[in-house]
Amino acid sequence: MATQDALYDRIDLELSWSERDLPERERTKHVHRLHPYLGKFIPQLVETLLARYVRPGGPVLDPFAGSGTTLVQALESGHDATGVDIAAFNALLMRVKTDEYNLFVLERELRDACARLDAAEPGGHEGASAYVRRWFAPRAAAELLFFRSLVDEYEHADVLRVVLARAARSARRTTHFDLDFPRAPQRGAYWCHKHKRECRPVARADHFLRRYALDTLARIRAFSRVRAKGRTASVLHGDARALGLGADHAAVLTSPPYPGLIDYHEQHRYAYELLGLEDRGASELGRGATKAAIADYVDGVADVLRRSAEQLEDGAPVLVVVNDRRELYPSILEQAGLRLEHRVRRHVNRRTGRRAGEYFEDVLIARTSMQR
Numbered sequence: 199m200a201t202q203d204a205l206y207d208r209i210d211l212e213l214s215w216s217e218r219d220l221p222e223r224e225r226t227k228h229v230h231r232l233h234p235y236l237g238k239f240i241p242q243l244v245e246t247l248l249a250r251y252v253r254p255g256g257p258v259l260d261p262f263a264g265s266g267t268t269l270v271q272a273l274e275s276g277h278d279a280t281g282v283d284i285a286a287f288n289a290l291l292m293r294v295k296t297d298e299y300n301l302f303v304l305e306r307e308l309r310d311a312c313a314r315l316d317a318a319e320p321g322g323h324e325g326a327s328a329y330v331r332r333w334f335a336p337r338a339a340a341e342l343l344f345f346r347s348l349v350d351e352y353e354h355a356d357v358l359r360v361v362l363a364r365a366a367r368s369a370r371r372t373t374h375f376d377l378d379f380p381r382a383p384q385r386g387a388y389w390c391h392k393h394k395r396e397c398r399p400v401a402r403a404d405h406f407l408r409r410y411a412l413d414t415l416a417r418i419r420a421f422s423r424v425r426a427k428g429r430t431a432s433v434l435h436g437d438a439r440a441l442g443l444g445a446d447h448a449a450v451l452t453s454p455p456y457p458g459l460i461d462y463h464e465q466h467r468y469a470y471e472l473l474g475l476e477d478r479g480a481s482e483l484g485r486g487a488t489k490a491a492i493a494d495y496v497d498g499v500a501d502v503l504r505r506s507a508e509q510l511e512d513g514a515p516v517l518v519v520v521n522d523r524r525e526l527y528p529s530i531l532e533q534a535g536l537r538l539e540h541r542v543r544r545h546v547n548r549r550t551g552r553r554a555g556e557y558f559e560d561v562l563i564a565r566t567s568m569q570r
C-alpha cells in the first residue's frame with residue numbers, strides 16, 4: 199500500500215482541499231449557489247488555475263461552461279470570459295450570474311413579485327401541463343404558475359426565472375434525499391434518510407419563492423462587491439462544435455462532460471417544463487457509454503478543444519479538468535492537435551448530495567503542438 203507521503207507526492211496539495219479547509223459555504227459563495235447544478239467544479243480550483251497559468255487580465259474561454267463557475271471566477275479575478283453551453287437552462291443561469299445589475303431596480307422587482315404573490319389567491323392549476331400536474335401538489339403548482347405569469351413584466355425577468363426554477367426544484371413531490379434525479383413522484387409520508395424521521399412531500403411553493411428571491415438578491419449583491427470593474431462575460435448558447443468561439447483568448451479552462459455520468463438537461467427537467475426552454479439534449483456530448491457513444495464523445499470533445507485552441511493567443515494554455523477513468527484523454531488531446539505538457543492530480547474530498555464521496559481528478563495542461 200502507498201504510504202501517505204508517497205500518495206501526497208502524486209497529488210497537488212495546493213489544489214486539494216479538505217472539508218475543513220474549504221467548507222460548503224465557501225465553495226458555494228455568492229452567485230455560485232444561485233441554483234443547484236450537479237457536476238460543477240469548485241470556484242477555488244478555477245481561482246488557483248487562473249493565477250497559476252493565465253496571464254493577468256487575459257480573457258478566458260470555457261467551451262463547456264455549465265453553471266458558469268469559470269466565468270464567475272474569471273470576473274472575480276479580473277479576466278473577461280466567454281462561456282458556451284448546449285443546455286438552455288445553463289446558458290440562462292450563466293447570464294443571470296454574470297450580468298451587471300442596477301441593484302435598486304432588481305430589489306424593487308423581486309420584492310414587488312413577492313408582494314403580488316402574497317396578495318394573490320393563486321387560482322387552480324387547470325391548464326397546467328401533465329408534467330406540472332404529476333410533479334407538484336395542486337397548491338404548489340398554482341403558486342408556481344402564478345409567479346410564472348408575472349415574470350415577463352419585469353426588466354430582470356431572467357433573474358425571476360431562475361428563482362422560479364429553484365423554487366420548483368424544491369417544491370417537487372420528491373423525497374428530501376433524492377432531489378437530483380427523482381424517478382417517480384413521492385405522494386405520501388416516507389422515512390427520510392436525510393433527516394432521520396418521517397417526512398412528507400412538499401405541498402406549497404410560496405415560501406420557497408420568497409426565500410429564494412431574497413437569497414438571490416443577497417448573492418447578486420455580494421458578487422457585485424467582489425467582481426472586477428469593467429470585466430464582462432459573454433454567454434453563447436449552442437453546440438460548441440458549431441458556434442464561433444470568439445478570438446484571442448489567453449486560455450481555455452474547462453471541464454467537459456464525461457460519458458454516461460450526468461444528463462445535463464434532465465437534471466433541470468422542471469426548469470425546461472416551467473420555462474418552456476428548448477431541449478437540445480440530443481446534441482449533448484457524453485450521453486450514453488456504449489462503444490459508439492464513446493467514439494462520438496472522443497471525436498466531439500477533440501473537435502471542440504481543437505476549435506477552442508485555434509482561438510488562443512500564441513503560447514496560451516488549454517486547461518482541462520477531468521476524471522478520466524477510461525483514459526480517453528491521451529487520444530482526445532492528440533486528435534485535437536494538443537500536446538500534454540503537465541498533468542496534476544487533485545484529491546476531491548467531498549461533494550454534497552447522494553454522490554458524496556472521494557475521488558481523484560486531473561488537471562491536464564496542454565498547448566497546441568505547433569508551440570514550443
Ligand SMILES: C[S@@+](CC[C@H](N)C(=O)[O-])C[C@H]1O[C@@H](n2cnc3c(N)ncnc32)[C@H](O)[C@@H]1O
Binds near residue numbers: 267282463483
Ligand atoms: C462538466 S459540465 C461543466 C461544469 C462547469 N465546469 C461548472 O462548473 O458548472 C459539462 C457541460 O458541457 C455541456 N455540453 C455538453 N455537450 C455540449 C456541446 N456539444 N456543446 C456545448 N456544451 C456542451 C453540458 O450541458 C454541461 O453543462
